[in-house]
Amino acid sequence: MAGRRPRRTRIGDAVVALGVTGGLALGGVSGCGRSGTAGGDGDGGTAAGEVAAAVREAADALVDSGSSRARTSMELATGGTRVTIRGEGVYDYRKRIGRLKVLLPQDPSGASAHRSVTELLAPGALFMKNRGAGVPADKWVRVDTGTLSDGNLVTGGATDPFTAAELLRGARSATFVGRTELAGAEVRHYRGTADLREAARVASDGDKGSLGAAARGFATAEVPFDVYLDDEGRIRKVRHRFSFVNGEREQPVAVASTTLLYDFGAPVDVRLPEAGDIYAGPDRGGTTGRSAGE
Template sequence: MTERQRRQRGAAVLSGIVAGVCVCAAGCAWTERVAEDGRAGDPVEILHRAADALVAAGTSKTRTSMEMATGGTRVTIRGQGVYDYRRQLGELKVVLPQDPAGASEHRPITELLAPGALFMKNRGAGVPADKWVRVETSTLSDGNLVTGGATDPFAAAEVLRGTRTATYVGRTEVAGTAVRHYRGTADLTVAAREASAAGRDSLRAAAKGFATARVPFDVYLDDEGRIRKVRHRFSFVNGRGADDGRAGQTGRDARHGHGGSGGRRNEAVEVASTTLLYDFGAPVDVRLPAAGDIYAGRIAED
């Protein structure tokens, strides 16, 4: 090979590399521009579609945190599990906080989330350890947005169908994933009207049961429009909402049994519910209990 041929071949290789770098740079710039242009859309319309993006994703793992403040006491209930958005079925292990005396934590409560129903195991209150408690979520005055000590992940997304006002805050990260942060207020009455058939009655009950149907929120969407983190702030009056004495009252247990006096009746109670979603496409196998495994006896009072 002559020196001239070597120079020509080298120039061709260099030209190809430069072209490749330019294409990559252009592509990277385009990707970043698309990601940034998420703010250019109407935030309200974007958030109205967030629940549909989860259905398209199919499944995910989830972590939940519910903070309650009442009577000068603040408690936190944590959960972890999986959820199938197409079947609207999920399973969580929910851990109550320690009691004021510092006693060891209670056994995790297993919760199965299903359309219109909440199943709880290790519920306590006189329920045998091998039995489940079943609660119709539409009969709960908070629609199970608070009662179970964790907000059903799909219900949390469907609340956003009622978004009335929202603003784009900016780009950030959640657990290493690039996300777009939105802040706004949803109306539970509107959310109930726009929700899936399975979630409509529960959200309608919540709209009537809370002190206000307006729910402030912060939500973080990835570049596929999927919720990675959402934080709702609910408000109800003690003696209403999640404090109506029904069997599934994990949130009530935390306030009354493990968080002090629980506050005076007719006192405002603030609840912040945070839901993290990750590992989309994770396998989910939720099996609801057989009728014979559901407890039919009386639930002991706190």
């Protein structure tokens, strides 16, 4: 973005939270009206206004659906090194809570095997279990997502499914690519660019802080995306591409975050940790546990 001074953000922030190793880091709804342009006949709306409306309203369609299962994939690349972090779980779009089991990549040296981290997603907070780095196995680490320079779009190794949808509320431009089929569902493919600052301005209260933090922390507020919507306007797949500076070396880090949503209406039973279950001391990753009430 012209005239915007790049902001330094440490991949370590994202890295530290998960403990991934090797160069990259180991470590309420807006209420806007539904246009219905994602459904109906023909091309699903190819006029610029219809396309933008369909994309921006995708988060509302998820709330209408109630819940779903989700698969996530996050690819990080810098300096010729690439790692992929995968996750799977469920999400309740009305209560804004979810659970993912995130599988960390193997240590590049081969010294350690794949390790899974259980994550609970809630408005303004990320809870992690099996965090490692000095945290007792039976304790959770709580992170205030509004304090993260990436707003937890990257830190957890998976983008919160509803935050990924709310980011699309900031769609500055979008084009209709065409119709296709995804996992047996007819979908419409849209491509465009979202603005983090606009997304933060119109997001629900639970995402204003995290998206605002990302807008301030990333080198650019512009986020390219590809999204696939079904005939009910629900996201079946969304892919965001982020780029930011890697610590003191200022190496650009390319991050591609993909979220697949399916089995809408699936039961979701997620209970957030009690205060006594949250680790309150520093760990070797540099984060400090905080109680659920903080």
